[in-house]
Amino acid sequence: MTAASTQPNGSETGPGSGSETSHNPLLKLTHAVKSVSLGRAHASSNGHATAREQLPEGQGRAAQKSAEKRKEKDAIAERIESEKAALEERYAAEDQRAAKEEPAEVRQKYAEGDLHPGEIVELGAVATMMAGQEVTFRARIETQRRVSAGLDFLLFREQVHTIQGVLTQTTPHMVKWVQRRPTESIVEVVGTLQKPKDPIRSASIHHLELAVDSIHLVSPAHDLPWDLYRPPESLRLRTQARILDLRHPSNQAIFRIRAKKVATFRRVLEDRGFLEINTPKFQPAATESGAEVFKVDYFGRTAFLAQSPQLPKQMCISADFGKVYEVSEASVASPQISVMRSRRADLGQVGPVFRAENSNTHRHLAEYTGLDIETVLPGDYHELILLLCEVMKAIFAAVVSMPELQIVRNRFPSDDLKWLEETPVIPFPDGIQMLRDDGRDVEMEVFRLGTRSAWAS
Amino acid sequence: MTAASTQPNGSETGPGSGSETSHNPLLKLTHAVKSVSLGRAHASSNGHATAREQLPEGQGRAAQKSAEKRKEKDAIAERIESEKAALEERYAAEDQRAAKEEPAEVRQKYAEGDLHPGEIVELGAVATMMAGQEVTFRARIETQRRVSAGLDFLLFREQVHTIQGVLTQTTPHMVKWVQRRPTESIVEVVGTLQKPKDPIRSASIHHLELAVDSIHLVSPAHDLPWDLYRPPESLRLRTQARILDLRHPSNQAIFRIRAKKVATFRRVLEDRGFLEINTPKFQPAATESGAEVFKVDYFGRTAFLAQSPQLPKQMCISADFGKVYEVSEASVASPQISVMRSRRADLGQVGPVFRAENSNTHRHLAEYTGLDIETVLPGDYHELILLLCEVMKAIFAAVVSMPELQIVRNRFPSDDLKWLEETPVIPFPDGIQMLRDDGRDVEMEVFRLGTRSAWAS
Known part of the structure; x- marks a missing residue:
């Protein structure tokens, strides 16, 4: 129980140090095979036959190239297989030795499944507990370091x-077994909270760590394309493994x-007597003149x-609803079919609205x-200006007070959002004059303020 | 102020008595013209040329019939025009007489526009006020009776x-002017609340009525297809004038x-740590095997x-969200394009979900x-059974406590919804046995419980 505190905690030796390479010996090889496969898939989707189909005739450069790639891939696959087999053999031997050497009460402290029921707490609740308390929780192994x-x-x-867990005062067999669990596996952990010598900078719970007593595998992870605690920044890789990407605390x-x-939006409006509605998304004719629509x-x-x-919404006003709001689904047709698979939540969007604008950028959404x-x-x-100010300020205030904001900023640094308690309202002619005083071409500015339909004629 | 109380209030002489015919002398004629026009439009959409196009050649029975209908319509239109002109002449004469005879302070009590600013209260708030209070509100004239x-x-x-308003202790000119305002017009009314002799059964506010002091026209109604206080029950007519239909208190x-x-659904789940999400509505492939989808x-x-x-949603679980919910938009393709124009809110739907099932009924929605x-x-x-029970019971309890429920039942009578505090949970084999004991063909019942895809093979 003291081993952990005698170790310098935090980013130097903690599991989140980030200096080590992936502990999964097969991950790199698998990626190599995948990239070869992708290359082949790409070639065949461009109209070339695959190597397997063309080899019998043995014609052309493309066929030769495909054959080479296939050979390369086969060699890698063979290497993976043999390494896998060797690993499994070693693991089986270790398990056998452990079974022979360890007393039964230690063997019960780690296993696949076979969970002992107990009150499971959430890690969020653990943060508010005290050193000395015993807790049971379920969590993923984000990373570990033996x-x-x-x-x-x-x-x-x-x-x-x-939270940082420390596995000590147990047999080397148990440590070895835990070490072999892939990161991202879900485990049920029982242990005692203790105060670390120094605050643990690599964990969100700084002031506590867990002396692990037992650890059971609920659900093992496999086929990880990358280690989550250092996810790629590239949007392409993130969307290719969107589920893993979403697990990252910044996305959570x-x-x-x-x-x-959205909840704040609703609260402010309901307090003012607004009624929530949901409007039809199928329409017999295109609405609004500017935007393209999906057929x-x-x-x-x-x-x-x-x-x-x-x-x-306007129909609702004529129908005497008075004040309505909608967290509305609609669409915007962006050119990237990839956004269909996984919308970029980090753009701050809240759901679908449909708009068929072919503006050819990743940042433009169809939905x-x-x-x-x-x-x-x-x-x-x-009155509308005042209402919108109230809604926006309430949302700003609610977001600023969330501890989650700091988690996002740790990954995506940004400045503080500043706003005035009293929103300045500039009459249109004054605004135009301010632009003129600034030396701007005002006619152009006025043009930009208008909508396409209003100014195009 | 006493005139009203000396009259027997309520359904006998109150404005909502429903025994009178429409006060709008042009409404019936307009409808007659419309029905003739619809007849023609129908004929021409069936491939027949209109009368106007065929008359020069003077061939065939269809042309003769069209010509007759056109003549009929023209005659009606002429009658409407002359009646309109006569009415306008009479109104102008009345207005001139009023301007000559009435003192200025009375003239200021009724007019189009020219509103005097005052604190406008909502009728819902008026219900909690006391007799003797002066109030200003904006409302529609649902009906009136001179x-x-x-x-x-x-x-x-x-x-x-x-609320019932009583217009008395004023000039006959003002009463006449108010009488001429079409029902459904929005007016701003100033008056004093008073206690009626008997509760007013025809108004939702029974215990108070308003002695009208002044009444100003904010927005006149026109082209009403029917009088709202007695809207048609037919779905076809209701959807043809959906805005007016929605104004009915039962729809409100x-x-x-x-x-x-929806708010109760959210509240129960948020209390249990659920996170609200919005999922993409565009998908690259059809999900679920059973239902048809829209392309x-x-x-x-x-x-x-x-x-x-x-x-x-399932991706969210794999992505560690734990507990999520969505008030989700999706679609169901019903065969009636008419539902696109105006979804039947009284079916209790809360918004769009898309499902392309061509089941040919008005009651099946595509969205x-x-x-x-x-x-x-x-x-x-x-745990899921318990959660669903909790959600459903919370919704039942919330709805039952709403005064709006009675308003719906006044129009659409229904029995009380009854539910047990402890929901009975019947294990599947017990349920099957209960069916067998009831003499049912159990194999068929089991089949019906399954989804198409699971049982079709």
């Missing part, structure tokens, strides 16, 4: 929370912030996906969730 | 609330109940509209809003 035959550091993760935090934004085959007729709830308000204005449009 | 030259009863409506109530259901032209490729958030839950189950599936 320091010696009898000492292993683990980093356990559940959503945005991580983004989704929580996103939900908070749907509607039982042999053409329907359109709503690119805004505008018309139904998002809009936050829509429609209201009668008993007086004049200044 | 009892004598100096006494007019009005029913004012705002969403689910109605349905939308409020609908919003309450979308996605920049030259084919995409599908999600008929359920199933896969993205609805689903309430979706996905959660990890630390123990077993009984």
Whole structure:
């Protein structure tokens, strides 16, 4: 129980140090095979036959190239197989030795499945507990580092929370067995909370660590394309393994912030007597003049996906609803079919809205969730300005107070959002004058403020 | 102020009595013209040329019939025009007389526009006020009945609330002017609350009525296809004037109940640590095997509209979200394109979900809003049963406590929903046995419980 505290904790020797390479000896090889496979798939999707099909005739350079690639791939696959077999043999031998040498009470402390029921707490709740308490939780092994035959550091993760686990005062067999569990595996851990000598910088729970008593495998991970605690920054790789990407605390935090934004939007509006509605997304004609729309085959007729709830919302006002809002689904047709597979939540979008604008960028979405308000204005449009200010400020305040914000910023640094308590409202002519005073070409600015349809004629 | 109380209030002489015919003298004629026009449009959409096109040649029976119909319509239109002109002449004369005879302070009590600013209260708030208080509100004239030259009863409506107004102690000119305002017009009314002799059964506010002091026209209604206080029951007519249909208190109530259901769903789940998500609605392949899906032209490729958030929700679980929910948009392709124009909110749907099932009924929707839950189950599936029971009971309890429920039942009578505090859970084999004991063909029952894909093979 003291081994951990005599070790310098934190980023130097903790499991999250990031200096070690992947502990999975097969990961690199698998990637090599995959990249060869991708190369072949690409070639065949371009209209070339695969090597297997062309070899019998033995014609052309492409066939020769494919054959070489196939040979290369086969060699790698063979190497993987033999390494796998060797590993499995070694592991089996180790397991046998452990079974012979270890007493039964130690053997019960680690196993696949065979869980002992106990009250499972969430890591978020563990953060508020005290040293000395025994806890049981389920978490993923984010990473681990075996320091010696009898000492292993683990980093356990559940959503945005991580805690350092210390495995010591046990047999080398158990340490070895735990070491062999792939990262991202889900384990059920029982242990005692203790105060580390120094705050643990690599975990979100700094002031506590867990002396692991037992660890059981709930669900083993396999086929990881990369180690999660150092996910790739490239969007292409992230979307290729979107599920793993989403596990990252920064993404978990983004989704929580996103939900908070919508909840705050709702709270402010409900307090003011707004009614939540959901409007139809199929429409018999395209609404709004500017944006492109998606066509749907509607039982042999053409329907359109709503690119805004505008018309139904306005209908609601004529129908006496007074004040309505929608967290609305709609669409924007972006040119990248890849966004269909995994929308970029980190753009702060909240759901689908459909808009068929072929603007050829990764950052343009065909589908998002809009936050829509429609209201009668008993007086004049200044009421709307005040309402929007109130909604936006409430959302800003709610997000700023979330601890999740810091988790996002650790990965994606950003400056503080600053806003004035009293929002400045600039009358249009004053705004134009300010632009003129700044030496801008005002006619162009006015043009930019208009919508396409209003100015194109 | 006493005139009203000396009259027997309520359904006998109140404005909502329903025994009178439409006060709009042009409404019936307009409808007659419309039905003739619809007849012609129908004929021409069936491939027949219109009368106008065929008359010069003077051939065939169809042409003769069209000509007759056209003549009929022209005659009606002429009659409408002359009646309109006569009415306008009479109104102008009345206005001139009023301008000559009335003192300025009375003239200021009724006018189009020219509103005097005052704190506008909602009718819902008026319900909690006391007799003797002066109030200003905006509402629609749902109906009115002139009892004598100096006494007019009005029913004012705002969403689910109605209050009886009494116009007396003023000039006959003002009563006449108010009488001429079409029902459904929005007016700003100033008056004093008073206690009626008997509770007013025709208004939602029974215990108070308004002695009208002044009444100003904010927005006049025109082209009403029917009088709202007695809307047609036929779905066809309701959808043809959906905006007017939605103004009915029963529909206002349905939308409020609908919003309450969703809010309760959210509240129960958020209390249990669920995270709200919104999943993509465009999908590169059809999900779930049973249901038909809508195809979308996605920049030259084919995409599908999600008929359920199933896969993205499951991805969230693998991505460690733990507990998620969605008020999800999706689609169901019903064969009636008419539902696109106006979804039947009174079916209790909450928004779009897309499902292309061509089942040829008005009651089957191509688009609805689903309430979706996905959660990890630390123990077993009984946890899910308990969760669903909790969610459903919370929704039942919330809806039952709403006064809006009675408003819906006044129009669409229904029995009380009864549920047990402890939901009976019947194990599957017991359920099968109960069916057998009941003399049912159990093999068929089992078949019906399965999904198409699971049992079709």
